[in-house]
Amino acid sequence: MRLRDIDAERDQLRKTLHRRGMRMTPQRQLVLDALLELEHATPEQVCQQVQTRTPTVNITTIYRTLELLESLGIVRHTHLGHGAPSYSVHEHGHVHLVCHRCGNVIEAPREVMEELRGTLRARHGFALDVSHLALSGTCRTCTGESS
Amino acid sequence: MRLRDIDAERDQLRKTLHRRGMRMTPQRQLVLDALLELEHATPEQVCQQVQTRTPTVNITTIYRTLELLESLGIVRHTHLGHGAPSYSVHEHGHVHLVCHRCGNVIEAPREVMEELRGTLRARHGFALDVSHLALSGTCRTCTGESS
């Protein structure tokens, strides 16, 4: 991510926070920066990244900040499967395909979901959020190897 | 679920277990029955259901039994979103659409996924498992109400 994008994110955050009488703290900036650097990461990973800069930041603050950023619409989280969810700053341009045999994550362009998205909207009035959940199945390698 | 289906399930389980030198215990039968009754449930819910019959059954056993049944291919689990996964005896005939605003779960016929399934197989060699994960988005009601 380019520097001016980072600045733009920070600016947006600062303004959004200010509008609500909240503060732009170093911790919040660190979490945002960590997410921009890591692209997507679990709270634990964000914490580690943040702590390379400022080791005193508590994981509680990471959780609180991620929740805050999410409620502000600045980050979102995705369940890639079992375990901790993965947070990221932007909508992913792709859909995650998780192989439940080997755990590998494939990324498919989000366009593969467009037809489904249309169907669900038309038939069920459901606005599919393509990036929130991963799709689960078996990858090419494992299909071949499978018993 | 009809009685003879329950019997069929029990029979299958008994045989599968026997083939591997394992035993058909009351606990295992109780877990299977609970799943058949509840259709799909979290380990916690299964435990409660089982304990209405036999209060001494420990939740550890529930976990172990669910894991066993899953490894035998008799049950499978689905992540409906945050929190505990949901177990069920059969492939669901439907796909779960979870509204992340109100938490409501809509069930769509699995056919809505067929085109996507084909695309993923053709383009990514990925065998989509339709029932393992829920799709996330916003339901009709919440879309209407949304700010």
Next chain:
DNA sequence: ATAATTGCAAACAATTTGCATTCAG
């Protein structure tokens, strides 16, 4: 006997909560 299975308690991981302290306007 002996191998499988269970219950119980303790360990664990991920997350949340209560509260006293710190910090900025």
Next chain:
DNA sequence: CTGAATGCAAATTGTTTGCAATTAT
């Protein structure tokens, strides 16, 4: 000063593990 934000410890939730006691063959 006052409310917002943080750090820390403790509580919670969901799940797993070690082990001794029980049970079926």
